[in-house]
Amino acid sequence: MTGKIYFSEYIDTDLEEICAYIAERDGEAAHELILDILDIFRLISENKLIGTLRSDVMTGLRRFPFGNYNIFYFPTESGVEIFRVLHSSRDEVQIFDDAIDTLN
Numbered sequence: 001m002t003g004k005i006y007f008s009e010y011i012d013t014d015l016e017e018i019c020a021y022i023a024e025r026d027g028e029a030a031h032e033l034i035l036d037i038l039d040i041f042r043l044i045s046e047n048k049l050i051g052t053l054r055s056d057v058m059t060g061l062r063r064f065p066f067g068n069y070n071i072f073y074f075p076t077e078s079g080v081e082i083f084r085v086l087h088s089s090r091d092e093v094q095i096f097d098d099a100i101d102t103l104n
Helices: 011-023 027-046 092-103
Strands: 004-007 062-066 069-075 079-087
Touching: 004 027, 011 027, 011 079, 027 062, 027 069, 027 079
Parallel strands: 004 079
Antiparallel strands: 062 069, 069 079
16 A cells, blocks of 8 residues: 655755756656656555665665665655655765754
8 A cells, every 4th residue: 555655855856856867868768767766656655664774874764776866765654755866876975964964
């Protein structure tokens, strides 16, 4: 059963950046990738513990790899909160450190 899917304030920007980058070379591929990522969001919401626990980065955070991207999320009581979608080459520890600093 699919749980609710919540999105952090970062998701719109993450997906827009991914789409814009891919669309520079192939607009159809960009569209397909975004649809595939949305399907992965549903998969994660159906299997909240599917990803690898990354509490070393942020308490309760999980990572699910998809192609060249990592989807970071938090399981919640009623579903999942999709926190970030980042290319696997990016320095996720630094990105999350910056996010924590912003919250403080």
